[in-house]
Amino acid sequence: MKNLLHFITSACLCLWVGFNSTDEIKHSLQIIHKGISLTKPVICTLVEVTNDNALPHEFYMDVESVVCGDNQCKIDVVRIYWDELGRFNKLVLPKDVHLEKAEGISFTDKDYNKLNDILKNEDSPLQDVFKDEIVGTVGGEGVDAMSGETILLEKSAYVKGAVWTCYSLWHWVHGDIKQHIKDITGKSYSKQDLRLLLKQKDYQAFAIEQLTKKEGYSKQTAHVILNAIETDPSLLKSSLPYWENAPKSIYAFGSEELLSMLKPTNRMLFLTSILQTQQELSPDFFNQLTPLVSEFTYQEIDIFLNILKEKQMVTNNIIQSLVPLLKAENFIISRRAYYFLEGIDLSKENERKTSNFFEKWKDRL
Amino acid sequence: MTRRNMKRRKFFKKSVKGTLGASMIPLSGFSNPAEKTRTDYNSINTETPFGNTDPKQWHQMGSGKKPRPDRRKTVTYDVAVIGGGAAGMCAAISAARNGSKVVLIQDRPILGGNSSSEIRVHLNGVNHLRNGLPERETGIIEEILLHNRFHNPQDSYPVWDHVLYDFITKEENLDLKLNTTAIRAILSDDGTIKAAYCWQLTTETEFTIEANMFIDCSGDGLLGATAGALYRTGREASSEFNEKYAPNEADGWQMGSTVLLGSKDMGKPMPFEPPHFTLKYDAEKSHKERQLKPFELGFWWVELGSDEDIIGEFEDNKHKLLGYAYGVWDYMKNSGKFPETENYALDWVSSLPGKRESRRFIGDYILSEPDLIGNKQFDDAVAFGGWSLDEHNPGGIENLSEPPSYFHEDFEEPYQIPFRSLYSKNVPNLLFAGRNISQTHIALSSSRIMATCALEGQAVGTAAALCVKKKILPRTLGENHINDLQEQLIRDDAFIPNRPANDNTDLLKSAALIFGSSTSSGDAKLLKDGWSRDYHDKKHHWQSDGLPAHVQVEWEDRVSISKLEIKCDTNVKRNLMLRRDSLENDIYTTKIPKEMLQSLDIEARINGKWVNIKSIDKNKTRLIKFNFDTIETTAIRINLKSTYGAQHAKLFEVRCYS
Numbered sequence A: 001m002k003n004l005l006h007f008i009t010s011a012c013l014c015l016w017v018g019f020n021s022t023d024e025i026k027h028s029l030q031i032i033h034k035g036i037s038l039t040k041p042v043i044c045t046l047v048e049v050t051n052d053n054a055l056p057h058e059f060y061m062d063v064e065s066v067v068c069g070d071n072q073c074k075i076d077v078v079r080i081y082w083d084e085l086g087r088f089n090k091l092v093l094p095k096d097v098h099l100e101k102a103e104g105i106s107f108t109d110k111d112y113n114k115l116n117d118i119l120k121n122e123d124s125p126l127q128d129v130f131k132d133e134i135v136g137t138v139g140g141e142g143v144d145a146m147s148g149e150t151i152l153l154e155k156s157a158y159v160k161g162a163v164w165t166c167y168s169l170w171h172w173v174h175g176d177i178k179q180h181i182k183d184i185t186g187k188s189y190s191k192q193d194l195r196l197l198l199k200q201k202d203y204q205a206f207a208i209e210q211l212t213k214k215e216g217y218s219k220q221t222a223h224v225i226l227n228a229i230e231t232d233p234s235l236l237k238s239s240l241p242y243w244e245n246a247p248k249s250i251y252a253f254g255s256e257e258l259l260s261m262l263k264p265t266n267r268m269l270f271l272t273s274i275l276q277t278q279q280e281l282s283p284d285f286f287n288q289l290t291p292l293v294s295e296f297t298y299q300e301i302d303i304f305l306n307i308l309k310e311k312q313m314v315t316n317n318i319i320q321s322l323v324p325l326l327k328a329e330n331f332i333i334s335r336r337a338y339y340f341l342e343g344i345d346l347s348k349e350n351e352r353k354t355s356n357f358f359e360k361w362k363d364r365l
Numbered sequence B: 001m002t003r004r005n006m007k008r009r010k011f012f013k014k015s016v017k018g019t020l021g022a023s024m025i026p027l028s029g030f031s032n033p034a035e036k037t038r039t040d041y042n043s044i045n046t047e048t049p050f051g052n053t054d055p056k057q058w059h060q061m062g063s064g065k066k067p068r069p070d071r072r073k074t075v076t077y078d079v080a081v082i083g084g085g086a087a088g089m090c091a092a093i094s095a096a097r098n099g100s101k102v103v104l105i106q107d108r109p110i111l112g113g114n115s116s117s118e119i120r121v122h123l124n125g126v127n128h129l130r131n132g133l134p135e136r137e138t139g140i141i142e143e144i145l146l147h148n149r150f151h152n153p154q155d156s157y158p159v160w161d162h163v164l165y166d167f168i169t170k171e172e173n174l175d176l177k178l179n180t181t182a183i184r185a186i187l188s189d190d191g192t193i194k195a196a197y198c199w200q201l202t203t204e205t206e207f208t209i210e211a212n213m214f215i216d217c218s219g220d221g222l223l224g225a226t227a228g229a230l231y232r233t234g235r236e237a238s239s240e241f242n243e244k245y246a247p248n249e250a251d252g253w254q255m256g257s258t259v260l261l262g263s264k265d266m267g268k269p270m271p272f273e274p275p276h277f278t279l280k281y282d283a284e285k286s287h288k289e290r291q292l293k294p295f296e297l298g299f300w301w302v303e304l305g306s307d308e309d310i311i312g313e314f315e316d317n318k319h320k321l322l323g324y325a326y327g328v329w330d331y332m333k334n335s336g337k338f339p340e341t342e343n344y345a346l347d348w349v350s351s352l353p354g355k356r357e358s359r360r361f362i363g364d365y366i367l368s369e370p371d372l373i374g375n376k377q378f379d380d381a382v383a384f385g386g387w388s389l390d391e392h393n394p395g396g397i398e399n400l401s402e403p404p405s406y407f408h409e410d411f412e413e414p415y416q417i418p419f420r421s422l423y424s425k426n427v428p429n430l431l432f433a434g435r436n437i438s439q440t441h442i443a444l445s446s447s448r449i450m451a452t453c454a455l456e457g458q459a460v461g462t463a464a465a466l467c468v469k470k471k472i473l474p475r476t477l478g479e480n481h482i483n484d485l486q487e488q489l490i491r492d493d494a495f496i497p498n499r500p501a502n503d504n505t506d507l508l509k510s511a512a513l514i515f516g517s518s519t520s521s522g523d524a525k526l527l528k529d530g531w532s533r534d535y536h537d538k539k540h541h542w543q544s545d546g547l548p549a550h551v552q553v554e555w556e557d558r559v560s561i562s563k564l565e566i567k568c569d570t571n572v573k574r575n576l577m578l579r580r581d582s583l584e585n586d587i588y589t590t591k592i593p594k595e596m597l598q599s600l601d602i603e604a605r606i607n608g609k610w611v612n613i614k615s616i617d618k619n620k621t622r623l624i625k626f627n628f629d630t631i632e633t634t635a636i637r638i639n640l641k642s643t644y645g646a647q648h649a650k651l652f653e654v655r656c657y658s
């Protein structure tokens, strides 16, 4: 039944009337709904449905089917269901309620299917639209007036004649509520539950986020997170707050591991987090990092050299890897290396190399 | 001067000196013509009971023995701007900033034209296109609106007047003459305007203002008209420019003037007795679009136009308009149909009707409806508009059965305004901006909106300064140097749709690399792509990921720089003009844009070391300019520290000049 819209089927009617309150927990929340106001939250009640283990299993909320932009809508109360991670499951209508399009025409099956597709689409064009952008407006000189004729969205984004319904429901489904659901679920799960979820696709970012909130720091947890990042490097970004706030030993371990599996696409992100972190990094870490300079772009070299300066981490070993950059093909890279080397104590040999560089390029420094 | 006033004057003079006494008695005698022949002035003089006042002076002026002080002055400027509305203010500022010595002549005691506290029209612009979103004007008009957000968070109209006064009078190279009317043009033999003859009401002074360039932003265009500049009034026939919304036959109809009013909830029932000149409002006969609610801020459709001499009829029409305005209010208060007005009372009624239309000068090009609707692309585009074709009904409030305006059509994207519509066809050194530009009645129905007028103002002010620099006339500037004009406008943060900047003197163009310390949207490379806003769904920005952040520019070779210019984000998709209702929603704000950069500094790498060049702690503009002594550098870094609330900093452009 998941991920299907349910309409006036007996099953869903049972749901509608048949909840027993023992496995339901009510949460009162303040939500921003783009169609209502960008600044004033709406107070609403989110209901958590728990499973036999008393863990959240799904959530639902009763909402008005439409925040009407042109005073021409029929408003019903409908129920939206999400799974435990805030992903849309289904929409349920009370008995005898039919969604309506313009001029009171009921939704057809095709319309319901289209609405289901629209609500499932996290990236719908509806997401960036403000309610004033939906229909063309014509302004008078005094107070601006609305005229509700032209709809400015691509056709796939709404059911014809029911643009306000689609807009309102999409923003209920994909608004602030998702984070609230994740946090409620995260709170009910133990660290061990979350570690297990780190192995399940689709749950990983959620698990990392909630482990950070729960301060779930252990070598074991760090391992599982690193494994997850290795298979999906895009998880690095969501893991950064985890490392940033970790105890020293976990950070030291994590940063070396992350470096060993670092992909070029993640380098800037990683280097930036190193520059900004208050955490301590070992000389070993830098010995491991330095050989990468030959592959670095200018920007990466720049930030790397800033890191060395900031963390006062200049060893002979590092200097040795930097000197060849004076001969880099890209002049601005060699100049950047020169500026760095020029300011530190160097061996005779390296001093000679930097002076040669200066002699050759002094007009461009 | 009355007797009493003279006494008062005397009193003040004396009290400064600390000597008060009987001296007031004989002095009062001097102003009495009956007594003056009997007085021996020499003897009075020897008594000297008059402090520092010479009693002879009063007598001699009164008797004609001494002439009235000769208050005639001839002053010379590079550029004279007539009219201190949105168009005139922007023209004056841009001409001054581009190196001309400028005078701004305004016949009222305050600046702002229709937006001033005397009239209180919202300074609208491209408030919303067909997609519902604004495409807000930048440049000088935005700077003014931002200035207002800093100095007038209370949204007061009288304070707005002084926000404008502050803005204009702090500009170097710009003299403001208030209460001064440009009465006529004095011409040279070659047909150019040599001077504007002006009268300053408050000082009884006749000014002859000589200048190289004259810009008529007065709306009514008296100076231009007396110079013999060609103009039109009324409506064109639809066949002339192929305008579908124009009438079949040309006629004299000009959209009207309006008296606005405002009311206030007094917290208790407030009776209203209409004054004797009230004209009854017949709501039954009125078209339903004459909306009576909201009623608090008056009714823009209380409007009277004319088929003939709208300027000559102004005072008579004003009397009627006051009658109509009070008539509508009487209907609200006393018809019994609006119980919600019970506690409301008028607390402001304008005494100066706001004007919409009169003369339209003829330039080398007449902008018309097909240009707007077809979004014609002009090689000499210098400004843009995008308010709907909002043509008010012929007859105004004396034609109740028609809707007060025909919103014929709104626009999908902004239309362009060409430079050729902004200078006179036959008076060689006359430029204009505002509602009097070279356009048809239908084009005016959209372009008359004040922020659009302001963009035209910035364009002609800049053009006039370039003409002065190059010693040429506007037509030659348009024909041979239009690129220079457009580049300067864009550099000064005016936006010309579909015309990206391409300034070869910008040293950023020769940079080897530009990058941001972090990126959450866009790309640092876009900071030199010539576009200063996202447009047509294309990004032209770089946005940091959090703050602080920096943008760094690297050159392969050393460059000499003395200017760095940045365009930051102020969200051009949100309107920020002063409004009487202080509207706050998704597309209007009363706040300082949260996206705008608040504090930043710039560093340059000189001999391998980063050196701080300049810092700004409280930035108030979208175009952020740094001027400094020339430095030799190979890299610069712009450190972005905070915004007025946004989490990330967004930039659109960085430029460097030697």
Ligand SMILES: Cc1cc2nc3c(=O)[nH]c(=O)nc-3n(C[C@H](O)[C@H](O)[C@H](O)COP(=O)(O)OP(=O)(O)OC[C@H]3O[C@@H](n4cnc5c(N)ncnc54)[C@H](O)[C@@H]3O)c2cc1C
Binding pocket: A140, A141, A142, B082, B083, B084, B085, B086, B087, B088, B105, B106, B107, B108, B111, B112, B113, B114, B115, B121, B122, B123, B124, B125, B180, B181, B182, B183, B217, B218, B219, B220, B221, B222, B223, B256, B257, B258, B259, B260, B300, B353, B354, B355, B356, B433, B434, B435, B436, B448, B449, B450, B451, B453
């Ligand atoms: C009630 C009303 C509602 C409107 N609604 C809007 C709206 O919502 N938004 C909007 O933007 N526009 C609106 N408009 C139109 C708009 O206000 C005008 O088209 C606009 O003000 C024209 O700008 P301007 O700078 O050309 O002239 P003005 O704003 O009229 O400024 C010209 C100034 O020049 C002065 N002047 C005139 N003659 C001389 C002279 N000989 N010497 C010296 N000074 C002189 C005038 O006193 C005036 O202050 C409205 C107009 C009215 C009347």
